[in-house]
Amino acid sequence: MSLLELKNVKKTYNMGKEIQVEALKGISFSIEEGSYTSIMGHSGSGKSTLLQIMGCLDRATDGDIIINGTAVKKMNDFQLAHFRNKTIGFVFQSFNLIGNLTALENIELPMIYAGVSRSERRKKAMELLKIVGLEEPEERGHHRPSQLSGGQQQRVAVARALANDPAMILADEPTGNLATNQWRIILDIFRKLNESGKTIVVVTHDPLVGNEASRIITLEDGKMIDDRIISDKAEKIVDEKR
Amino acid sequence: MEILMEAFRSLGKNKVRTFLSMLGIVIGVIAVIVAIAIGAGTTANVTARISSLGSNVIIVTPGFSGGFGGRSAAALTSVLQETDVQNIKNMAPDVADVTPVLQKSFTIIYGATNTVANVFGAYPDAFSILALPIQYGRLITQQDEQNYANVAVIGNTLATTLFGNRDPVGQTVIVTTGNVKVSFTIVGELQETGGKLTFDPDNMLMIPYTTASARLIQLNGGVSEILASAKSAETAANAVSEINNILYMRIANSNVYQSQSANQYRVVSQNAILSTVSATTDVLTLLLASVAAISMIVGGIGIMNIMLVSVSERTKEIGIKMAMGATGRRIMMEFLVESMFITIVAGAIGVGFSYLIAFLVTYLASGLGLMVIVTWPSIALSFGVSVIIGIFFGLYPAYMASKKSPVEAVRYE
Ligand SMILES: Nc1ncnc2c1ncn2[C@@H]1O[C@H](COP(=O)(O)OP(=O)(O)OP(=O)(O)O)[C@@H](O)[C@H]1O
Numbered sequence: 130m131s132l133l134e135l136k137n138v139k140k141t142y143n144m145g146k147e148i149q150v151e152a153l154k155g156i157s158f159s160i161e162e163g164s165y166t167s168i169m170g171h172s173g174s175g176k177s178t179l180l181q182i183m184g185c186l187d188r189a190t191d192g193d194i195i196i197n198g199t200a201v202k203k204m205n206d207f208q209l210a211h212f213r214n215k216t217i218g219f220v221f222q223s224f225n226l227i228g229n230l231t232a233l234e235n236i237e238l239p240m241i242y243a244g245v246s247r248s249e250r251r252k253k254a255m256e257l258l259k260i261v262g263l264e265e266p267e268e269r270g271h272h273r274p275s276q277l278s279g280g281q282q283q284r285v286a287v288a289r290a291l292a293n294d295p296a297m298i299l300a301d302e303p304t305g306n307l308a309t310n311q312w313r314i315i316l317d318i319f320r321k322l323n324e325s326g327k328t329i330v331v332v333t334h335d336p337l338v339g340n341e342a343s344r345i346i347t348l349e350d351g352k353m354i355d356d357r358i359i360s361d362k363a364e365k366i367v368d369e370k371r
Numbered sequence: 372m373e374i375l376m377e378a379f380r381s382l383g384k385n386k387v388r389t390f391l392s393m394l395g396i397v398i399g400v401i402a403v404i405v406a407i408a409i410g411a412g413t414t415a416n417v418t419a420r421i422s423s424l425g426s427n428v429i430i431v432t433p434g435f436s437g438g439f440g441g442r443s444a445a446a447l448t449s450v451l452q453e454t455d456v457q458n459i460k461n462m463a464p465d466v467a468d469v470t471p472v473l474q475k476s477f478t479i480i481y482g483a484t485n486t487v488a489n490v491f492g493a494y495p496d497a498f499s500i501l502a503l504p505i506q507y508g509r510l511i512t513q514q515d516e517q518n519y520a521n522v523a524v525i526g527n528t529l530a531t532t533l534f535g536n537r538d539p540v541g542q543t544v545i546v547t548t549g550n551v552k553v554s555f556t557i558v559g560e561l562q563e564t565g566g567k568l569t570f571d572p573d574n575m576l577m578i579p580y581t582t583a584s585a586r587l588i589q590l591n592g593g594v595s596e597i598l599a600s601a602k603s604a605e606t607a608a609n610a611v612s613e614i615n616n617i618l619y620m621r622i623a624n625s626n627v628y629q630s631q632s633a634n635q636y637r638v639v640s641q642n643a644i645l646s647t648v649s650a651t652t653d654v655l656t657l658l659l660a661s662v663a664a665i666s667m668i669v670g671g672i673g674i675m676n677i678m679l680v681s682v683s684e685r686t687k688e689i690g691i692k693m694a695m696g697a698t699g700r701r702i703m704m705e706f707l708v709e710s711m712f713i714t715i716v717a718g719a720i721g722v723g724f725s726y727l728i729a730f731l732v733t734y735l736a737s738g739l740g741l742m743v744i745v746t747w748p749s750i751a752l753s754f755g756v757s758v759i760i761g762i763f764f765g766l767y768p769a770y771m772a773s774k775k776s777p778v779e780a781v782r783y784e
């Protein structure tokens with residue numbers, strides 16, 4: 130069964146005074162449980178817009194999004210908040226950690242909203258810091274984001290995305306602000322998570338990042354122009370060279 | 372619980388701003404509490420003064436224009452008569468003591484010193500009715516009264532004016548006006564009273580009624596005013612109506628005043644004055660407090676302003692939290708708790724400062740007779756109002772925060 134299904138999804142931004150931007154012009158595909166998908170395309174092709182709609186951060190102007198068999202259209206904001214909390218973990222290009230909270234407190238945030246007890250939160254957050262491989266988690270866990278490197282911050286952000294054990298990780302240019310060795314670490318984490326059964330969707334314009342996935346969806350000007358499944362490593366490398 | 376920690380943290384991050392936003396409420400709370408405290412203090416003060424008139428005093432004055440003050444009453448006299456005093460004594464069962472009063476300003480001369488003061492002619496009962504204690508010498512007696520004696524009891528201040536540090540008892544003063552000239556021997560000096568609302572015994576020369584009516588203030592049987600005391604506080608109202616009836620009957624029967632008898636005199640008990648005064652000070656307190664309350668509202672608007680700035684500054688944070696699954700309701704609570712936290716702390720600081728100010732004012736201005744009494748209701752009121760202001764003026768910014776769309780907020784840089 131597919132975890133998420135898009136049916137002719139459109140998104141139009143009203144820029145006031147009759148100026149409208151059609152960011153998505155009818156997108157349809159479905160995401161299978163346990164899959165690893167990347168969404169690629171040039172800047173302005175609508176990748177972020179699509180990801181936001183998939184993650185219920187925004188509503189589509191038209192079309193249907195069905196998650197676990199439920200139409201998002203029929204859900205109210207309160208239900209959507211719950212859904213984001215339990216089912217989706219977000220990773221952003223600019224990390225988006227909250228500056229006046231420590232790394233551990235940032236990771237605990239989604240658990241607070243889920244009503245997890247204090248002691249359990251702390252324990253889980255520490256576990257997650259170890260999973261994402263933050264160096265000296267006992268100490269760094271109490272640091273604020275500004276005291277961590279970009280790569281460390283992004284690992285904390287990934288740990289936060291995993292806090293409530295969501296079914297799906299949505300990442301928008303997760304490596305965009307990172308040095309090569311750092312983004313390698315993030316992609317390794319994603320691969321391991323996928324191997325352990327998590328559904329992963331990564332938005333990127335970088336083929337090296339996109340090729341990590343087993344499926345690549347390509348957008349251009351708000352339309353889906355390519356959707357291919359890559360089954361073996363050889364094909365990926367060929368793709369990379371092209 | 373987390374919400375409280377969160378509020379504490381984000382307020383702590385912006386200490387100066389938090390402090391400034393508190394300031395308005397702090398000042399407002401201080402203003403309300405101190406205003407009410409001054410009102411309460413004034414009431415207590417005036418009440419004490421009225422009560423010091425003596426127990427259950429009843430004052431009968433002619434007309435309205437005379438007011439309670441006897442000074443201008445001489446001009447209006449003849450309305451009240453000596454016979455009224457006799458009638459009250461005989462026919463008013465709830466009246467304990469009664470005395471006519473003749474009162475007028477005279478020049479008083481001792482040696483080379485002279486001054487103007489009120490001469491107060493009344494029965495010896497006046498001392499007990501007005502609760503005037505003697506300091507040196509003796510009071511005027513029934514015998515002085517019968518003998519038309521030229522003796523006087525002098526008020527504390529007047530004694531100092533005329534005699535300086537010398538003992539006034541046994542000295543002779545001359546009381547004069549126009550070509551009238553009467554000498555009196557001082558037999559006693561009163562304790563300082565600090566004024567008794569309408570009388571100032573400290574600055575009076577008290578003489579027997581008979582002497583006053585025969586030698587100084589001739590009103591042909593008329594009197595300046597009548598002082599009486601009720602047998603008890605409970606019977607004071609009855610005593611007032613008995614006196615009223617007696618006066619009404621007499622004046623209604625003498626056709627001279629028939630037409631306007633009701634307006635010719637006024638009978639007031641100490642209790643009645645008390646309630647009138649406390650009603651007046653209540654209105655005054657209310658007025659002061661409402662002016663002060665306005666400053667609390669201004670403080671509330673300040674908080675709203677700062678919360679709105681804070682909401683827009685933290686747009687990104689709000690968006691991230693929403694992306695992590697915070698509901699609008701949760702975001703709203705966070706901001707509401709913040710503004711309530713500000714006002715509660717500000718309220719507490721305000722209460723603390725009010726106590727300090729009340730203490731200082733009472734301490735420094737005790738000589739002026741200014742009293743400041745901080746009352747529990749005023750604390751509860753201002754504290755409650757500041758919490759309500761926190762909710763009321765925090766509601767709109769919190770609502771604005773909760774209505775942010777998670778995308779807009781996340782995209783915000
Ligand atoms: N909030 C918005 N209001 C108006 N137009 C918007 C808004 N968000 C995106 N757009 C427009 O929609 C189109 C798609 O934007 P989107 O951010 O999805 O592109 P993208 O593929 O993520 O680009 P990039 O690789 O640069 O991040 C663009 O033309 C953009 O200008």
Ligand SMILES: [Mg+2]
Pocket residue numbers: 176177178301
């Ligand atoms: Mg983008």
